[in-house]
Amino acid sequence: MSTLITGARPYGEDAADILVEDGRIAAIGASLSVPGADVVDAAGLVALPGLVDLHTHLREPGREDAETVETGSRAAALGGYTAVHAMANTDPVADTAGVVEQVWRLGQEAGLVDVVPVGAVTVGLRGERLAELGAMADSAARVRVFSDDGHCVADPALMRRALEYVKALDGVVAQHAEEPRLTVGAQMHEGDRSARLGLTGWPAAAEEAIIARDVLLADHVGARLHVCHVSTAGSVEILRWAKSRGVQVTAEVTPHHLLLTDECAEGYDPVFKVNPPLRTDADVEALRAGLAEGVIDAVATDHAPHAVEDKETEWAHARPGMLGLEQALSVVVATMLETGRLDWRGVADRMSTRPAAIGRLDGRGLEAHGRPLAPGEPANLLLLDPGARAVVDPAALASRSRNSPYAGRELPGRVVATFLRGVPTVLDGKAQK
Numbered sequence: 001m002s003t004l005i006t007g008a009r010p011y012g013e014d015a016a017d018i019l020v021e022d023g024r025i026a027a028i029g030a031s032l033s034v035p036g037a038d039v040v041d042a043a044g045l046v047a048l049p050g051l052v053d054l055h056t057h058l059r060e061p062g063r064e065d066a067e068t069v070e071t072g073s074r075a076a077a078l079g080g081y082t083a084v085h086a087m088a089n090t091d092p093v094a095d096t097a098g099v100v101e102q103v104w105r106l107g108q109e110a111g112l113v114d115v116v117p118v119g120a121v122t123v124g125l126r127g128e129r130l131a132e133l134g135a136m137a138d139s140a141a142r143v144r145v146f147s148d149d150g151h152c153v154a155d156p157a158l159m160r161r162a163l164e165y166v167k168a169l170d171g172v173v174a175q176h177a178e179e180p181r182l183t184v185g186a187q188m189h190e191g192d193r194s195a196r197l198g199l200t201g202w203p204a205a206a207e208e209a210i211i212a213r214d215v216l217l218a219d220h221v222g223a224r225l226h227v228c229h230v231s232t233a234g235s236v237e238i239l240r241w242a243k244s245r246g247v248q249v250t251a252e253v254t255p256h257h258l259l260l261t262d263e264c265a266e267g268y269d270p271v272f273k274v275n276p277p278l279r280t281d282a283d284v285e286a287l288r289a290g291l292a293e294g295v296i297d298a299v300a301t302d303h304a305p306h307a308v309e310d311k312e313t314e315w316a317h318a319r320p321g322m323l324g325l326e327q328a329l330s331v332v333v334a335t336m337l338e339t340g341r342l343d344w345r346g347v348a349d350r351m352s353t354r355p356a357a358i359g360r361l362d363g364r365g366l367e368a369h370g371r372p373l374a375p376g377e378p379a380n381l382l383l384l385d386p387g388a389r390a391v392v393d394p395a396a397l398a399s400r401s402r403n404s405p406y407a408g409r410e411l412p413g414r415v416v417a418t419f420l421r422g423v424p425t426v427l428d429g430k431a432q433k
């Protein structure tokens with residue numbers, strides 16, 4: 001089975017044809033011609049490697065009313081993703097080989113992206129004792145990323161032991177950095193605005209204190225640490241310091257923290273309630289600069305679908321979290337590319353290459369992700385119309401939930417097609433199953 005993608009611009013550069021055969025890129029060049037191949041006209045479209053998300057909540061098992069592996073996979077494919085890491089805070093929690101294998105298998109059955117399960121660090125996300133990290137790593141799901149996301153591994157001795165274990169597994173602890181004693185009842189970023197709005201504040205120091213502690217622990221143990229959804233300027237400074245000392249730390253930023261600020265809380269619309277909270281203009285500036293510089297390695301969505309009854313209620317009672325998969329690339333185009341902070345190769349690096357490397361998905365087999373657009377590599381790629389602009393309509397999203405913070409906002413860049421190992425999962429902007 002052959003597909004010839006004609007006239008695409010790999011990494012936004014000169015137009016070329018891309019020939020896909022048997023799941024791999026067979027050739028990239030001018031005026032390729034292959035009798036019998038399916039032809040996809042990609043004139044004017046930018047070709048990028050398939051995106052890799054380090055941080056997706058698919059809600060299955062347990063909250064299939066909010067999202068399923070299948071609906072979340074479809075949203076991911078429509079956003080240009082070919083692999084997503086599924087967070088462990090499901091019901092039951094993904095803290096055993098059995099649950100991570102179940103999620104992995106559901107992903108294979110949906111067949112729209114590779115669903116890579118994240119294993120919980122502690123049993124039941126309770127922060128008391130370590131989960132079966134080795135059994136999850138050895139399972140069919142081959143877990144390499146471990147996280148209690150939604151909760152911080154707050155106990156420093158337990159965090160140290162987790163780092164020691166994952167080091168032996170070539171894994172990484174992805175920390176949700178939030179000192180719980182500093183965020184009791186927190187509703188939004190702590191500052192002048194939270195005081196004026198009468199909402200309990202979530203201080204930047206609660207995130208920064210944990211990151212500072214954990215980079216010291218990771219350095220001491222010699223293990224890999226990944227920091228989820230970095231949201232403050234101070235966090236970027238700590239990460240820069242740690243990287244300059246050679247600590248094996250990586251970090252991600254979400255699309256919403258690159259675009260939105262705590263000003264969104266003014267209307268008390270809970271669609272803007274998220275953890276960590278939206279911060280200030282100065283934080284957004286530092287996050288964009290940190291991502292451009294590479295201090296922040298990756299964009300990760302923290303796609304967090306919520307059912308209507310959990311979200312459309314008063315602010316204090318609403319669950320934190322927002323959708324992200326279908327608009328992530330557009331937000332990065334708006335905040336990083338159109339502002340001149342990253343070029344297309346930079347976008348590919350932060351949304352595909354580096355997240356795949358952090359998750360250890362970047363091997364040499366056909367199952368690999370985050371590989372360059374080059375002959376011999378797996379044909380995981382997306383085609384984007386960079387000139388298209390559209391207003392986000394939550395009713396049109398593939399996610400089962402509707403809590404998009406971008407509703408009504410015009411964003412640039414439309415994913416026209418996505419290919420997973422040469423098979424189109426999206427064509428003409430429509431999911432193929």
Ligand SMILES: [Zn+2]
Nearest residue numbers: 149150176228
């Ligand atoms: Zn989190």
